[in-house]
Amino acid sequence: MKFKESIDKRRTFGIISHPDAGKTTLTEKLLLFGGAIQTAGAVKNNKIKKTATSDFMEIEKQRGISVATSVMAFEYKGKQVNILDTPGHKDFAEDTYRTLTAVDSVILVIDCANGVEQQTEKLMEVCRMRNTPVIVFINKMDREGQDPFTLLDEIESKLDIKVCPLAWPIGMGDRFKGVYNIYEKNVNLFQASKTKIAKEVVSISDVNSSEIDELVGDAFAKELREDLEMIAGVYNPFDRETYLSGEYAPVFFGSAVNNFGVQELLDAFIEISPTPRSRETDLKTIDPYDEKFSGFVFKIHANLDPKHRDRIAFLRIVSGKFERNTFYNHVRLGKKFKFPNPTSFMAQDKSVIDEAFPGDVIGLYDTGNFKIGDTLNEGEKFMFKGIPSFSPELFQELENLDPLKSKQLEKGISQLTDEGVAQLFIQQPGNRKIIGTVGQLQFEVIAHRLLHEYGASCRFTPRNYVKACWITTDNDVELKRFISTKSGNIAKDKDDNYVFLAETPFLLQMAEKDYPDLTFHTTSEFKLTENN
Numbered sequence: 410m411k412f413k414e415s416i417d418k419r420r421t422f423g424i425i426s427h428p429d430a431g432k433t434t435l436t437e438k439l440l441l442f443g444g445a446i447q448t449a450g451a452v453k454n455n456k457i458k459k460t461a462t463s464d465f466m467e468i469e470k471q472r473g474i475s476v477a478t479s480v481m482a483f484e485y486k487g488k489q490v491n492i493l494d495t496p497g498h499k500d501f502a503e504d505t506y507r508t509l510t511a512v513d514s515v516i517l518v519i520d521c522a523n524g525v526e527q528q529t530e531k532l533m534e535v536c537r538m539r540n541t542p543v544i545v546f547i548n549k550m551d552r553e554g555q556d557p558f559t560l561l562d563e564i565e566s567k568l569d570i571k572v573c574p575l576a577w578p579i580g581m582g583d584r585f586k587g588v589y590n591i592y593e594k595n596v597n598l599f600q601a602s603k604t605k606i607a608k609e610v611v612s613i614s615d616v617n618s619s620e621i622d623e624l625v626g627d628a629f630a631k632e633l634r635e636d637l638e639m640i641a642g643v644y645n646p647f648d649r650e651t652y653l654s655g656e657y658a659p660v661f662f663g664s665a666v667n668n669f670g671v672q673e674l675l676d677a678f679i680e681i682s683p684t685p686r687s688r689e690t691d692l693k694t695i696d697p698y699d700e701k702f703s704g705f706v707f708k709i710h711a712n713l714d715p716k717h718r719d720r721i722a723f724l725r726i727v728s729g730k731f732e733r734n735t736f737y738n739h740v741r742l743g744k745k746f747k748f749p750n751p752t753s754f755m756a757q758d759k760s761v762i763d764e765a766f767p768g769d770v771i772g773l774y775d776t777g778n779f780k781i782g783d784t785l786n787e788g789e790k791f792m793f794k795g796i797p798s799f800s801p802e803l804f805q806e807l808e809n810l811d812p813l814k815s816k817q818l819e820k821g822i823s824q825l826t827d828e829g830v831a832q833l834f835i836q837q838p839g840n841r842k843i844i845g846t847v848g849q850l851q852f853e854v855i856a857h858r859l860l861h862e863y864g865a866s867c868r869f870t871p872r873n874y875v876k877a878c879w880i881t882t883d884n885d886v887e888l889k890r891f892i893s894t895k896s897g898n899i900a901k902d903k904d905d906n907y908v909f910l911a912e913t914p915f916l917l918q919m920a921e922k923d924y925p926d927l928t929f930h931t932t933s934e935f936k937l938t939e940n941n
């Protein structure tokens with residue numbers, strides 16, 4: 410197959426949702442439709458159960474499974490669909506944010522009863538930062554939920570994105586009759602079935618014909634016509650370019666657990682979703698069709714066996730063809746590396762690959778050379794932008810409990826933060842280590858791994874910061890004044906950037922007001938945009 414065709418057939422995306430909206434179920438159904446798995450339940454194991462906060466073996470086990478199923482790939486109607494798994498557990502949200510840098514589009518799952526939830530808002534913020542195209546799937550229509558128009562209003566107002574319904578539900582809950590496909594002008598009648606693929610699709614030439622009345626009853630048919638009239642009046646017709654620019658999101662309705670509406674979603678997805686997109690670097694924009702290979706590391710996973718320190722770095726290929734056993738530049742280290750055993754992560758079976766194309770994600774065995782955000786390429790050297798750190802939400806001071814093991818602790822925490830398990834801030838002046846995470850579970854994972862993998866025991870003491878803000882300025886005098894006034898709230902991140910640790914939103918506002926020449930950022934992305 411030609412190089413260009415190999416790129417054009419790839420569709421790399423992530424499924425995101427607030428926990429419990431149905432992400433795992435939808436992923437699984439997509440894999441079933443795509444023929445990648447034969448039975449339900451294969452993906453379900455991948456979830457870290459909400460109750461597992463103190464069961465470390467369980468967490469470790471789950472982490473292992475999540476490596477195997479980190480990228481689920483299948484062929485569907487001539488396209489190669491790559492689904493990048495994102496952890497559902499909110500304590501691993503940072504991992505999800507970073508995975509979103511490696512996708513070309515997302516499917517956002519919303520529970521029709523709960524509407525837009527907290528985690529949905531955060532994830533969408535990350536998508537908007539890079540104008541990632543979004544398709545919305547409103548799930549659980551077999552249950553009583555909110556009125557569809559209310560849901561669309563809520564999506565538009567809370568997620569700050571316009572919507573464009575491509576399907577419309579007829580009734581819901583016990584009265585759920587099916588979905589009218591606005592794009593294809595047909596009705597898909599609902600049958601509750603967890604095992605069978607519901608497939609009673611009836612083409613409708615005209616919504617005013619009596620066919621619809623016969624299929625769903627007069628009252629539902631009347632309501633559908635009124636709704637469609639309203640949709641035509643309120644929402645713009647679908648335009649692929651507008652979707653690809655991230656300005657509006659097509660919306661589908663269905664019930665993942667009942668296999669309903671999933672195939673329509675998949676069919677529309679492969680039709681409209683983007684092919685591998687270009688990415689920005691500090692030098693220029695890299696087009697996927699550039700012949701020279703390039704890619705970036707967006708995730709690092711520790712080996713499950715604590716006796717072996719090696720890790721797996723996840724590399725998203727941006728341009729050119731990756732080939733096994735070929736030397737590439739590790740730009741940050743200024744060294745060349747080759748990889749004898751690069752792997753793909755096709756659902757359950759992890760296999761060594763000889764080549765990979767833009768849009769693909771491969772696993773590289775790593776003995777500690779990679780950090781999240783690293784670029785690997787050939788030819789001219791450049792670094793990819795846009796693998797940011799986000800402000801953590803919880804902060805605790807890390808204390809060493811065994812002075813004889815301080816080297817191990819240093820090494821351990823440095824490697825764990827390279828993996829992106831948490832962020833490390835060194836308080837200035839001084840050397841106190843403040844660890845920032847998005848969830849309590851991460852502190853438990855760190856303490857456990859420091860002890861079991863590095864032999865270092867530690868204690869965490871909560872610190873009452875609420876935000877870490879990266880500081881930029883052209884006014885060095887003001888920065889110095891700020892740093893000396895706010896000692897105790899100043900730290901440096903791993904790359905030596907100054908960070909302000911704010912105790913309350915009010916104190917942050919005050920700092921912004923009192924030091925107008927300083928800019929406070931809640932993500933580290935500024936570094937990448939302002940360096941050039």
Ligand code: G4P
Nearest residue numbers: 426428429430431432433434497548549552664665666667
């Ligand atoms: P998540 O990955 O987003 O956290 O959600 P997940 O797919 O695990 O789904 C959460 C719960 O919602 C599951 O129930 C799942 O069966 C259910 N669910 C998913 N899709 C639908 C749907 O279309 N309709 C209805 N009624 N329920 C749906 P659970 O009780 O937590 O787990 P299980 O015992 O059913 O597996």
